[in-house]
Amino acid sequence: MDYPDLTALPAELQKLAAERSAVNIYRMAFHSPALAPAFLELADAIFQSALPHPLRELAILRVGHSYQAPYEIHHHENIGRLLGLDEAGIAAAKSGSAEYLTAEQATVLSLTDRLLAQHTLTEADRAEALGFLTAGQLSDLVLTVGFYQLVCNFLNTFDVTTEGEKAPY
Numbered sequence: 573m574d575y576p577d578l579t580a581l582p583a584e585l586q587k588l589a590a591e592r593s594a595v596n597i598y599r600m601a602f603h604s605p606a607l608a609p610a611f612l613e614l615a616d617a618i619f620q621s622a623l624p625h626p627l628r629e630l631a632i633l634r635v636g637h638s639y640q641a642p643y644e645i646h647h648h649e650n651i652g653r654l655l656g657l658d659e660a661g662i663a664a665a666k667s668g669s670a671e672y673l674t675a676e677q678a679t680v681l682s683l684t685d686r687l688l689a690q691h692t693l694t695e696a697d698r699a700e701a702l703g704f705l706t707a708g709q710l711s712d713l714v715l716t717v718g719f720y721q722l723v724c725n726f727l728n729t730f731d732v733t734t735e736g737e738k739a740p741y
Contacts, residue, residue, distance in 0.1 A: 575596070589602050626652065631683075664677065
């Protein structure tokens with residue numbers, strides 16, 4: 573699908589789009605000019621959440637692999653490495669195997685898979701998570717998994733690629 577004509581947007585959205593147009597998902601999001609600003613704001617908030625960055629990236633990559641979203645995988649493997657996600661975590665996000673992960677990483681991988689499959693966490697799942705995460709971090713994990721499900725659906729539906737992109741990292 574073609575990217576929207578950003579010059580056809582109202583001036584305030586043109587400015588916002590220009591700030592983000594180097595990244596193709598953000599450019600494509602302006603097909604929904606009423607939703608794009610909130611989408612961008614939530615994406616920014618996810619990156620400022622209380623969830624430790626390597627654990628967040630592990631969850632995001634697991635969603636990307638589950639949704640077979642190459643754009644997401646490409647970017648978040650790079651972002652994950654920059655933010656401290658080790659190669660074992662990157663491999664586990666792809667395979668689903670927790671064999672070489674820390675206990676915390678293994679739990680996040682498992683919780684992400686449960687959210688993807690069951691759309692909820694049980695009381696036992698929450699108790700396991702709260703063994704090393706705060707309630708706020710667990711909330712951030714659940715919201716991150718949900719947000720990236722939306723992102724992957726969007727990427728796959730609009731066939732967003734990295735072609736012509738200038739990634740900011």
